[in-house]
Amino acid sequence: MNAMKFSKLVLPGVTMIAVTYGLARFSFGLLLPDMNDSLQMSEFVSGMVSSLFYLAYCLTIIVSTVITTREGPRRMIISAGLSAFAGMLLIYMAPNAWVLALGVLLAGGSTGLISPPYGAAISLWIKRDKQGKANTWINSGTSFGIALSGAGAILLSPNWRLTYLIYAILTCLILIWNFRAIPKVGTRSKLMFQKGQFSIRGVEGSIPLVLASLILGISTAAFWTFSRSFIEVAGDYSEWQLSGFWIIIGLFGVLGGFSGSLVEKGGLSFSYKLGSLSIASASIILSFSPEWLLMSYLSAGIFGCAYIFLTGVLLVWGIRVFITNASLGIGVPFLLLSLGQVIGSLLAGWFIGTWGYATSFILYGVVGMLASLTGPKNHHKKN
Template identity: 30%
Template sequence: MKSMSSTGFALFGAALIAISFGLARFAFGLFVPPIRAELELTPEVIGIIGALPLISFVLASLVAPFTADRLGARTTAVLSSGFGVAGLAVISQAIGPLSLGIGVVACGICTGLMMPALTAAMQAVVNRSLHGRVSSVMNAGTSIGVAVAVPTVLFLSDAWRFAYLSFTVLAAIGVIAAWYFIPSVSRVTPANAAPPPPITALQWSRLFRLTLFAFAMGFVSAAYWVFAPDLTVTLGNLPSGETGWLWLAVGIAGLGGAVVADLADRNNPPITHALMLVMLAASLALLAASPGQLLLAVFSALVFGLAYMSLTGLYLMTGIRLLPGRLSMGPVLPFLAVALGQAAGSPVIGMLVDKFGYADGFAIFASIGILVAMLSPLYPRYIDHESEEEVEPTGLQAAYNLQLLKVDGEPIEPITGETKSQ
């Protein structure tokens, strides 16, 4: 394994997230118009297929922490990238809804395994006080992957099979890079090590509220991820190739999500959550109102990208803050909730589009987003609002932090709450 600084690991993790989340998962919506036309699929079928990778993501995420503990971070990351290669390759050769569904399911498994693998590796190579910030940077990698997919649509609007073959090659490079850069981490707990502090009732309560908000946001965002390009083509009569500008805007604006999430984490999370959720709902309404105006559609994509990535980053950092020292649970639960929300929202928006049309379907989802935003004062605050890097851990937490980690068979220095210069 090649050693990396915290910054280097954050950037490398963002690259792997770009492949697994950006290309293997969210790029699918960009290619819905040509795929639906060539395979002759209805919006309802597309909605169901769009939910499949989210379901497989959830199932993979449930076993991912156990896999990372048993197989190590490196093997889990390689396994994740391998599923990405297989899924993207199958999509590129899809001949109907069944083969397309198999491909997107494999891509969902890829995304479910990747973040826990990177989280396990992060515990070994990144100082604990930087975990939240590094996780937020890695999360922004989704925007990079989405932006990478754009040129294939802008210049090869009808060549979606070639595009997915290109993604397959990038995923294969990710397999090699994961093997070379990700440490093979296995945690060894001494017999006299104190267990992690039990989760209090207050923590459970706030984690439950976080999960509900994450689910609702995922539900509302499903409409944009799955059907936004198809809406502009079907309702706005825009050329299929021009929909690439939407995803480019989502990718560029989404990079700012890491900054917004970090600022919200240190200031007022409930207010930021309300603002970003209103922006997300507004992006759906704007797109439905002006699907034939390319500039307005691109602007809606900018708003959506910033809002979505800010919210997912905020959920990630809130989970870490609510359950410090439990990286296999704190940041995982809100991600699962977002995926479950998208899995539930995808077929629902498909049915609404079939019954009422794109405009009314998107308007209904935007209204749901506004209603959830009004409940943002209930968004959970941290148990102790002081950032953990400013407080020296004591008692059980200090004992738990002094656990032994083994990287490639060699022990490394225990992780503490002190910030070291990189």
């Protein structure tokens, strides 16, 4: 393995994760009300279109894990950038819900394409003692993207088409940066890629990882999908305060980038329990005081930090369980996390309709507490 300079791989990785997750995927919910107005979509249609993000993610993370395992990371990283760029360009031009849906499929698919190959790239080209830190910092790119999308919503609010055009141009520039930064592997290069083993059967520690990822996905779904609607209904907030709630999620998520350091110091088991209990507390805090700006922002801060922190922990845990295949180590927990979010989102809408927001958010907080019981054992602490 030829080691690369830490920043040469991590910086383009952070920006690529920021545009795929933050701008291509999570910004959609903020801009959706304006899209509904201009494209005259019903709540049912916009809900169906939104669910395509999760569907595309589930499909592409499987494809990406398989291809990365066979060929190495470069092709999938470039494909993710192209998919995000094309998706956002289609959303910008969308004359109707059908074209918008196609754009959403491509934009959402980029997030599934990007996660496994960056894990593989780090395991190939970053020194072993720095791999945990590199993975969690690249993962925290989501937070920068979410914060940027919140700022975009404030500055460009009614102009959702212009917003997506700017995002697409930004994605194109970052794609070029990644194209130049990611080394080729194979015959003409000193870097040779060893094929990983593509199987989860009989891998020690894989069942707790699968369960934890699925339950955490369910527990976070209500917050991602309905927290902004919850505070909008419960309190008297201005538009910029509602967008500010989203920015707080993103800014505090940046702190989640330190999960690699905490895993090294406190161990994987402690870090996982801390993260899952924190994410549970965010839903419960919001359920008690959604009309109070300070408490709702506190809840957003805890959620943003805990979510990025936890995905970083799952990432490190996955790579340690699937020690011979880093792309599978990321693909498995992230796929199960997303499947949990699909289940959690579908149930959340029904629960909120039946019991209201507050009771539903308490229930999802309890699910987060249950997730804390399924964590890794401490013997995974060492590399």
